[in-house]
Amino acid sequence: MKLYLDSCCYNRPYDDQTQERIHLEAEAVLAIISKTKENNDEIIGSAALDFELQQITDNEKQEKVEDFYEQAIDRKVEYSNAIFERVKELSKQTNIRTLDRFHLCFAENAGVDILLTTDDKFEKACLKLNLNMKIINPLDFLMEAIRNEYNN
Numbered sequence: 001m002k003l004y005l006d007s008c009c010y011n012r013p014y015d016d017q018t019q020e021r022i023h024l025e026a027e028a029v030l031a032i033i034s035k036t037k038e039n040n041d042e043i044i045g046s047a048a049l050d051f052e053l054q055q056i057t058d059n060e061k062q063e064k065v066e067d068f069y070e071q072a073i074d075r076k077v078e079y080s081n082a083i084f085e086r087v088k089e090l091s092k093q094t095n096i097r098t099l100d101r102f103h104l105c106f107a108e109n110a111g112v113d114i115l116l117t118t119d120d121k122f123e124k125a126c127l128k129l130n131l132n133m134k135i136i137n138p139l140d141f142l143m144e145a146i147r148n149e150y151n152n
Contacts, residue, residue: 001036001039001041001042001113001114002041002042002043002044002110002111002112002113002114003032003036003041003042003043003044003112003113003114003115003116004043004044004046004103004106004107004110004112004114004115004116004133005029005032005033005043005072005115005116005117005138006049006100006103006115006116006117006119006122007049007052007053007099007103008117008118008119009025009029009116009117009118009138010029010049010053010065010068010069010072011056011061011065012025012026012029012118012138013026013029013030013068014061014064014065014068024139025118025137025138025139028138028139028141028142029116029138031142032116032138032141032142032145033072035145042074042075043072043073043074044073044074044075044076044077044106044107044110044112045069045070045072045073045075045076045077046076046077046078046102046103046106046107046110047076047077047078047079047106048099048102048103048106049069049103049106050076051099052099053065053066053069054066077106077109077110080109082109083102083105083106083109086105086108086109087101087102087105090104090105090129093129094125094128094129095125096122096125096126097122100117100119100122103115103117104126104129104131104135107133108131108132108133112133113133113134114133114134114135114136114141115133115134115135115136116136116137116138116141117135117136117137118137118138120137122135123135123136123137
């Protein structure tokens, strides 16, 4: 299985953990990455993630998030004309914010099965698109995986 985590997922362990949802999502991200490594599944990074993580204004947090990201990913997809063309195509179909369209296109280009995001609006907007991957919150994904494991 191939996974792509958007930047909010890499930020989650370094966000304010006093909020229950953020804490649970952070734990889910950590568990998913750990299980992915155990299963020899693949986590895909991208030039879009590199760019977005460089925009973190807190230098200490940025360094931690970038280190976490670099340790998590197995390979990185670079910009290509095909990705740019797909971003343009999606911009005509949806009002998903530009960076999220790039995340979608990088994930598509890499043949990703699952794109994880903690952004509810992004996840909901993706439901209206005809995509060959599932876009889901890491906590929901982890719960599905646990249910599937339990039922097998």
